[in-house]
Amino acid sequence: MKASDRHGADRHFFVGLARAFAGALIFAMPLLMTMEMWQIGFYMGDVKLALLALVSFPLLVGLSRYSGFEPTYSLGDDVADALVAIFVGAVMATGVLWLFEVVGPETSPREAVGKIALQTVPAAIGATLARGQLHGARPESTEPDQEPGFAGELFLMGVGALFLGLNVAPTEEPILLSYMMGPWHQIALAAASILLMHGFVYAVEFPGQPRPMEGATFLSLLLRYTITGYVLVLGICIYLLWTFGRTSGLALEEIISAGIVLGFPASIGAAAARLIL
Amino acid sequence: MANRAAKKQEPRKGEAHPRGSTTPLEWAIAALGAMLLAALLLYLAYFAVSYRETAPAASVEALSVAPAGAGYLVRYRVVNEANGTAAGLQVIGQLRRGDETIEEREAVIDYLPPFSAREGGFYFSQDPGSYELVLSLGGYSEP
Structure with missing residues (x-):
């Protein structure tokens, strides 16, 4: 690589890095200012937090593949993107939590690490998304991050569900709502979630809508994408509730109803992810 | 928001990020x-x-006693030396003379994280210096 090219690439990288910081800040801001996130950061089990950090890594790699800010061409590039996003998320979360005095010199190491690590996950997702979304133009020949297949669509739905679910799951409201709502309202909420998911993607004609495949009937689209997607969304919601310690001591039916409540925002996140990413 | 149409724009000039680099x-x-x-x-x-073990192990100690307003302020510090969090931890401060409790004050610490300390204070109307100051911990719940 010539010196001038190297300079251009570095400049390009710094612009991308600045976008990543902007994205981490925008996407993680509601969570940075959610007190449950600070508390859960220190009281959640070590294993649960480590698992969340572990799960987020392949997720960021996949997200970089389908959306990332740099047009990527190889797994190595996607891994680099994901690691840069983790770095950006951690630095941003540390900086903002320090400004808020949520962490400071008197905070014990375990408490600080828990608070920062938990915020790093949504911040890193935000960093990766922003590098994709705030991007003005991208070269035409970026086949890898165009038109994901079935697994790719499910992956994107999962990321969208995780992201919106992550914003709601730490709060007490999903559990409280699941106590307040009767079974019929819960069934209605599940039906509404599925309807909205399907409507968002196939009926409302947002830009970015996937083209209906040749010969694909309404029922086949509903079953293959929306219903499968909704089951995935529920799984992710229950994983998030478990991670945040919201399921401990609950009976199975209570866990399912909390999952349905959290599934409402998460399914909209899943549908939106298919359109936006 | 970028959409799939926007993604297909022409590459910008000087986009110095060649394949696989x-x-x-x-x-x-x-x-x-x-x-x-x-x-x-x-x-x-x-x-x-x-x-x-994930049960908290908390202890409380007095930090300082000082006049405050019409009474006295006793500042305390609660330290957790285990890898468990106590939520809603009760802290109790008493001024005693023999078996008799002259004054009792209570405070609640919302969360005491693992290996962390939290501080607070009790307001007494009597001078703690003239009595026996007893600080103790009540119950907590697991978050």
Whole structure:
């Protein structure tokens, strides 16, 4: 690589890095200012937090593949993107939590690490998304991050569900709502979630809508994408509730109803992810 | 928001990011990210292995006694020396003379994180110096 090219690439990288910081800040801001996130950061089990950090890594790699800010061409590039996003998320979360005095010199190491690590996950997702979304133009020949297949669509739905679910799951409201709502309202909420998911993607004609495949009937689209997607969304919601310690001591039916409540925002996140990413 | 149409715009001039090239600088930042992730996992694994017990172990001590307004302020510090969190931890401060409790005050600490300390104070109307000051802890709940 010539010196001038190297300079251009570095400049390009710094612009991308600045976008990543902007994205981490925008996407993680509601969570940075959610007190449950600070508390859960220190009281959640070590294993649960480590698992969340572990799960987020392949997720960021996949997200970089389908959306990332740099047009990527190889797994190595996607891994680099994901690691840069983790770095950006951690630095941003540390900086903002320090400004808020949520962490400071008197905070014990375990408490600080828990608070920062938990915020790093949504911040890193935000960093990766922003590098994709705030991007003005991208070269035409970026086949890898165009038109994901079935697994790719499910992956994107999962990321969208995780992201919106992550914003709601730490709060007490999903559990409280699941106590307040009767079974019929819960069934209605599940039906509404599925309807909205399907409507968002196939009926409302947002830009970015996937083209209906040749010969694909309404029922086949509903079953293959929306219903499968909704089951995935529920799984992710229950994983998030478990991670945040919201399921401990609950009976199975209570866990399912909390999952349905959290599934409402998460399914909209899943549908939106298919359109936006 | 970018949509699929926008993604198909012409490449910008001077877009110096050729195929398959993550620059050394980007790899350096990525290496820092990898180190952070690895350090986090090791740190958490260390805690998970070293501290199987997850009940908090809290103790309270008085930090200072000083006149405040019409009465006295006793500042206290509660320290947790285990890998468990106490939520809604009760802190009780008493002024005693023999078996007799002259004054009693109570405070609640919302959360006492693992290996952390929290501080607070009790307002007494009598001078704690003239009595026996007893600080103790009440109940907590697991978050």
